[in-house]
Amino acid sequence: MKILEGRLNGEGLKIGIVVSRFNHFITDRLVDGALDALTRLGVKQDDVLLIKVPGAFEIPLFARELAQKDLDAVIALSAIIKGGTSHYEYLAAEVTKGIAHASLDLGFPIVYGILTTETIEEAIERAGTKQGNKGYEAAMTAVELANLKKELSRENDIRWEKGKKEKHS
Numbered sequence: 001m002k003i004l005e006g007r008l009n010g011e012g013l014k015i016g017i018v019v020s021r022f023n024h025f026i027t028d029r030l031v032d033g034a035l036d037a038l039t040r041l042g043v044k045q046d047d048v049l050l051i052k053v054p055g056a057f058e059i060p061l062f063a064r065e066l067a068q069k070d071l072d073a074v075i076a077l078s079a080i081i082k083g084g085t086s087h088y089e090y091l092a093a094e095v096t097k098g099i100a101h102a103s104l105d106l107g108f109p110i111v112y113g114i115l116t117t118e119t120i121e122e123a124i125e126r127a128g129t130k131q132g133n134k135g136y137e138a139a140m141t142a143v144e145l146a147n148l149k150k151e152l153s154r155e156n157d158i159r160w161e162k163g164k165k166e167k168h169s
């Protein structure tokens, strides 16, 4: 049995980040967390492409755009915080579906670093305080998935080459 698992080594990886400015006092902390994790894992600053969009609604479109650039993984970061209306539910659902569709359609790792919280306090807790930092976690996941994807395609090449040799011998 062979088990493939993405390594937590960011050397040589190119990572895209799309972040929303809405609730920027939270999303800035998510970016800090993501950059901290990427640096610790060995990703070079010059190999990170960060784009800012107005709000969470714009995230799926630009995550999809980034996913078609020469990158190994994309991290989507935003904070959707419940207000007095049902706006939050619709927004959270669309953003989640949009990111999932982009990732599946393109066969490319887009990591979901979207906070969806009932209160500002819950968002603060997940942006570098009590509950850790969702941006940091998302960056770890991005590096793991980028490596897993590379390892899987290397594995396919090896099997393909092996199959060809067996056919010709």
Ligand code: INI
Pocket: 020, 022, 023, 054, 055, 056, 057, 058, 078, 079, 080, 081, 082, 083, 087, 088, 091
């Ligand atoms: N955008 C967010 O990123 N978080 C929110 O909590 C939010 N709320 O609640 O309104 C929000 N709204 C803006 C939206 O994402 C779009 O940017 C805007 O509607 C323009 O398309």
